[in-house]
Amino acid sequence: MNSASHYRGRLAPSPTGYLHLGHARTFWRAQARARARGGTLILRNEDMDAARFKMEFVEAMLEDLRWFGLAWSEGPDVGGAHAPYNQSERMEIYRAALDQLRAQNLIYPCVCSRKDIQAAVTAPHLGDEELVYPGTCRPKEGDQQQVTSDTNSEPSAFSRTTHHASRSPAWRFRVSDGETISFHDGNFGRQSFVAGRDFGDFVVWRGDGVPAYQLACVVDDAAMRITEVVRGADLLLSTARQLLLYRALGMPAPDFFHCELLCDDAGQRLAKRHDALSLRQLRARGESPASLRAGWGGH
Numbered sequence: 635m636n637s638a639s640h641y642r643g644r645l646a647p648s649p650t651g652y653l654h655l656g657h658a659r660t661f662w663r664a665q666a667r668a669r670a671r672g673g674t675l676i677l678r679n680e681d682m683d684a685a686r687f688k689m690e691f692v693e694a695m696l697e698d699l700r701w702f703g704l705a706w707s708e709g710p711d712v713g714g715a716h717a718p719y720n721q722s723e724r725m726e727i728y729r730a731a732l733d734q735l736r737a738q739n740l741i742y743p744c745v746c747s748r749k750d751i752q753a754a755v756t757a758p759h760l761g762d763e764e765l766v767y768p769g770t771c772r773p774k775e776g777d778q779q780q781v782t783s784d785t786n787s788e789p790s791a792f793s794r795t796t797h798h799a800s801r802s803p804a805w806r807f808r809v810s811d812g813e814t815i816s817f818h819d820g821n822f823g824r825q826s827f828v829a830g831r832d833f834g835d836f837v838v839w840r841g842d843g844v845p846a847y848q849l850a851c852v853v854d855d856a857a858m859r860i861t862e863v864v865r866g867a868d869l870l871l872s873t874a875r876q877l878l879l880y881r882a883l884g885m886p887a888p889d890f891f892h893c894e895l896l897c898d899d900a901g902q903r904l905a906k907r908h909d910a911l912s913l914r915q916l917r918a919r920g921e922s923p924a925s926l927r928a929g930w931g932g933h
């Protein structure tokens with residue numbers, strides 16, 4: 635789809651902890667794919683998660699990435715044509731996208747807590763699979779007009795859910811139930827997810843006043859003219875959601891390449907809490923980037 639344009643890839647780390655080997659492998663893959671196409675690689679600092687965000691992690695993140703051998707030609711530290719590259723400085727862009735979705739009647743306010751959703755979901759769910767939102771706050775078809783025409787005061791869907799009236803509402807994107815979202819993944823091949831079954835109405839704006847990952851990511855990848863998104867396989871389902879947002883916002887979607895996730899010796903997915911496999915720790919133990927990459931067997 636984007637093969638005719640100049641390749642633009644991105645590294646989009648989140649400074650909520652120290653980067654680990656799994657991040658490094660995905661980023662290394664992203665860099666290799668950009669280089670193989672003579673493309674541009676940018677760095678975007680996904681620092682939207684205000685509660686967990688720490689300045690020290692931003693510094694550490696940049697340092698760890700450079701130490702590992704990653705290089706970018708646009709980013710928060712070097713600037714570029716699509717600045718700012720810190721998500722926390724891009725609120726106006728996200729707000730405009732939210733307004734666009736609201737004007738199209740594609741989103742609605744939701745005051746459900748995670749507990750509410752768990753209680754309302756009757757089907758058993760597996761492991762850490764995300765819950766499919768049961769549609770508690772979704773306006774009935776006939777209510778849609780009211781929600782649109784009344785954005786400045788309490789929307790009808792919000793006033794119906796008075797049990798949580800003290801909480802500021804999140805905004806959910808209404809998915810088209812039963813629609814199959816398919817895409818070609820550069821690594822895993824054809825992927826298909828069914829809206830309303832594999833994922834439900836999802837949050838685009840959080841109750842604490844910041845855009846959700848799905849919205850910020852789509853808006854930025856489009857604005858920064860990214861042609862291929864390389865990221866972990868844990869985000870395959872997010873890609874289905876994001877494709878709905880690209881369509882709704884009238885933005886061209888990039889190509890996607892999802893990477894296998896790195897597991898520890900016990901077969902557990904690496905997370906930021908795995909301090910032993912953080913780049914900082916590995917470096918302190920005398921590991922070199924080359925020796926770490928040698929363990930990946932070809933990737």
Ligand SMILES: [Zn+2]
Pocket residue numbers: 743744745746769770771772
């Ligand atoms: Zn709700």
